[in-house]
Amino acid sequence: MSRFLKRILKACLWLGILLAATTALLVLALRWVDPPSSMVILAWQQQNDRQAQCDWQPLEKISPHLQMAVIAAEDQKFPRHHGFDFASLKKALEENRKRPRGASTITQQTAKNLFLWNGRSYLRKGLEAWFTLLMELLWPKERILEIYLNIAEFGEGVYGAQAAAKNFFGIHAIHIDRWQAGLMAAVLPNPRRMSARAPSRYVRSRAADIDRQVRQLGRSSYLEKL
Template sequence: MSEFSRRSPLRRLLRLLAIVALAWFGVTWLMVLMLRFIPPWTSAVMVERQIGAWVHHEPNFHLRHRWVPWSQISPWVPLAMVAGEDQKFPYHHGFDFDSIHSAIDEADDGGRLRGASTISQQTAKNLFLWNGRSFVRKGLEAYFTLLIEMTWPKQRILEVYANIAELGDGVYGVGAASDAFFHTVPARLGPSQAARLAAVLPSPRRLHADQPSAYVLRRAGWIEQQMSQLGGPGYIEGKAPPHAKR
């Protein structure tokens, strides 16, 4: 068998892999590009939760979600989310490497491995992927985070995150949460209400914004302090000096 004949199958395989990779990039980038302008009517995490309710026979489960455009969301809501989840959001490019290194160091010292995901990463995961921890999911999360950061402005990332984040069991986005918990519209949410919504983000099925525990109240109070120290709503537009302390 000639040298060319032995190499031919390998070349065909490499060519096929290159075509698949280019097709994957093209399809996923086009999807992300479309969602820069079109409101997502659902998310992968919402679909996962609904399927879980069917599988586990939860007859009383009702998924609530209502898209609200940026212009109809109180500026305190995205500020509270940034203050509580990702204070370097206006200035990083999708990843907070300082927080990642800090989390790894704490785990190496015997502590529990805590999350260090940015709002961009959480948006990518909620919109396109699934809950849980695995190298495959984290790799895909990083990939979609890069696509989002390259394609969307920061305001769009926050707008989508505020509309798809789980803020209660089966309650997704600030539109559904403001109605379910505060009986008002998102535009009328004040800083205290916004802080309580942000306070439940680490565990929205266990914590409650409408009937806050002592922990939620303490965390909401801390978030309000951070909102003030960051300089108010102008911070998320890069108009206030960065005093980010995660």
């Protein structure tokens, strides 16, 4: 191996170490500092040339009904896994090899929404895995859920539980009831086509199913596992 090639490899190694350390410090800081926005929100604002609706609220001011509905709908193993649900991923791949769905955990979705650009690539998937690992290592589960509930898209340009509660129901996020929570969780897979404010028959049916799953999980007592 030539001396020049060795220098290139050494420089790449140090660059990788620097990037890893920088991202780790960023994620660690966000354990205590609320992010002012997210990559998904910024991208939407740029595309639409207007401000998105978002209003940060601490987890204790977000209804436990919504916390449970989101866990029941999106990631029932959230308290137990370490960022990845390999069993669900395998099942999703078997059911739909071309477009696997329903395999991302809440931690992975938070990583994508907070740090990454829209699109699909191996680089993006690698960064998603890296940020997912960092978040699981450096944040408690409550913090992951708090950030997710504040940056998740619940409607066109409506991000976070507080903005959604005000926009759809005219209430504060802490006052979201069981049925409203089910409707909000039901639209998460496609919030630009489904509506919690004017729910379709499918959304109402899915909300009822989510409520049944919440009961099976043990309602708010399940949150004690976080």
